Amino acid sequence: MANIRWKLITILIVFVVFAGVGVYPILAARKGIQSPSWLMDKQLKLGLDLKGGVHLELRVQTDDALRLETDTESERLREELTKRNIPFTSLVAPDPTHFRVEGVPPAQEAAFRAAANEVSANFDRSPGANGTYIFTMKPNVQLQLRDEAVVQARETLERRVNDLGVTEPSISQQGTDQILVQLPGVTDVERAKAIMGSPGLLELKIVERQAATREELLVNGQVPSGMDIVPGAGGTGNAATTTYYLVRRVASVTGRDLRSASPSLDENNQPAVKFTLSNEGGRKFGNVTGENIGRQLAIILDGRVQSAPTIQGRITTEGRITGSFTSQEVNDLALILKSGALPAKLDYLSERTIGPTLGADSIRSGVLASAVGLLLIVVFMLVYYRFSGINAVVALIFNLIILLGLMAYIGAVMTLPGIAGFVLTMGIGVDSNVLIFERIKEELEAGRSSRQAMNAGFDRVFWTLVDTHIAALISAAFLFNFGTGPIRGFATTLALGLASNLFTSIFVSKTLFELELAGRGQGAQLSI
């Protein structure tokens, strides 16, 4: 008897704890009952498919990060070779992981090697035949750069999304190069996408020359070495015409040197973005502007010259980006610059928006299906197993409460497929009771007493239940691994439901039988 009392107390505690975490906050929130925040914070969260929002999958073009490294290293080698007076006919980077130097005279081989050793620690060099050397990025460096690019992209997106003022955004890496962004409640998808996808690369470069066409800037039909041609708005800020600028390839200052950026107005009261440079960036900027007074400075954003003001004097830490911006654009630009540049281009793979009405519809039909499912199971169990059916129903309701509590406690998200998992848990969970009850019936027919039959039923079926639950858990685990968002919600619900079902169908259900038989003689009958 004492044994049963302790079991009942255990069950009661489990019930109170899980009902408190899993069910109470939902009811309290609906009825508007004031409750302590530590409890309400644990409230079961709804997925985007139920509460509405935007779900975006992006791929980070990690090749960009490799190309940047290859370009930087090949430029450094070019400078080094020029400095050391080592001749070569060409230096090109055909793909993101290779660059090739051609036409190094055999006599200069040793000198070339010395120069190459200086700069390209991240590259393997193939021995030069006929003065051609191929530099290949080391595989581990490639891997590292790709990983870094994805992590940096994720962090940059986090900063941008946080500044957008979205509550509870979720940004997570998925696979090797994908990022999943979930923004609850956002309706202006286009703006969110524009802000997230903008490279946000700010470069300040000294202008060598400018012209109305690209061709005018070419020397012997080629872009002069160490230079770039960047298009931009016409000289007067007129967006309709395009002016081309010949600028130095290496930027004087980039977005990395920024400390902050904020919306402001230019001298004509037009929206502009004001930026402040870090100490280090300020020093560099001071030197460059001091040496180039009277020349133009191109302010380049994502490969387009926004404006090219003439340097009036030495500038150290503050600057301004002007152009024909609206105030919304200025706000977004400041936000993008502050969050830093993306290390690589982002591709949108998929986009899903769910309006609040659709979400509410899904909740309504999910709740209805749950109620109907529960009703069917309860009626069936009571009709088929009579009094023992109550036992199964109590165990089932316990199972569902523990499931909700577990989900709320670990912060799992309830999605529409998750509700389906919840409904299936009822149908599959009660199976454990069916197996046990059928076994008890069989034992009773073999002439056992109620108590013997009950004990034998639970003992015999225990390992069967373990086997069926583990088989189902194996597929739930692979499902979790396969899916994202809603499907993960489903796999989580299913797995937790299986775990709590083992507890309720064995421990709770058996305790109820013991309670029923307690204090009754050998001849006690089970209604089953």
Added chain:
Amino acid sequence: MHIFKNTHYNFLRWRWHALVVSWAIIIAGIYVIATKGIPKGVEFAGGTVVITQFEQQASVQQVRDALDKNYPGGGQNVVVQAYGAPGERMVLVRVPSAGAEAGQSLSGTKDTVVAALQKANIGGFRVVGTEIVGPTVGAELTSKGIWATVLSLVGILIYLAFRFQFSFGVGAVVATIHDLLVTLAFLAFFRYDMSLNVIAAILTMTGFSTNDTIVIFDRIRENLRSMRRDSMYDVINASVNQTLGRTVITSGTALLTSLALFFFGGEVLHGFAFTMVVGIITGTYSSVFIAAAIVSFWRGSAPTKAAAHAPKMVAAQPPAPQQPTRKNKAQRKARAS
């Protein structure tokens, strides 16, 4: 209450018939898939879905006409259907392109659809949901889905081979593969779109369909100890009969909840619930007629291992004829354990 009391059906006698029926369904499924393909939802095929809610009732035909007139290239590839409850005036438009192919931004096609609807004079509307999937996602998902299914089957095979004997693991896994193929066949017959939810249901089904099999196998294992003199054929038949009630009831309860989902769970879960309903029915059937039959094929009609090792046995018994009396005895023995 009992639905099956002391049944003595000779299930294994039907194993060849069952094999023919199963193959017929699977081959028909393969034929439909080969000729008409598996219909793919946007998640797999890529494309754009726009769900709009109209202020005044707009018929599917009106929306289709609007797209025919105003959508570039006409609306022949566009699917238009009513969505959700009739009173909510929602219409779903699906276009097999996602803008990305044409070098536009991902939402290019969505914008074109919305613009086409705005141009037509069919009343105000709101876009309440969109789903845009670029062309690269589908292929990746397909291979991930196939891998998840294969690995989960391998996981179950390993677990069951470890818990039972290898032939049992093979029986369970072959039965599950059977369920998978039959379910795919039915999805193809009824033209359900392959979606993430359907894949989720298929994976859930692979876990669940082994449940009945495990229950029967457990009983076979238990009976192998008590029915030492009987052939595997008889042991399996007795075991299937003894567990028949629970096999049907456990599947029945799962079926009840799946039907609740099918009828009340709403538009999004339709494919999921359908897959579960088919999966549960074929899972029950295959536990009896496929899984148990495989074990009987594998082990033949030879006596059980214990019997073969018993010193009294000189040679393997000839294939056991169907002898109801023998099985009765066998069952009585099993009960007594």
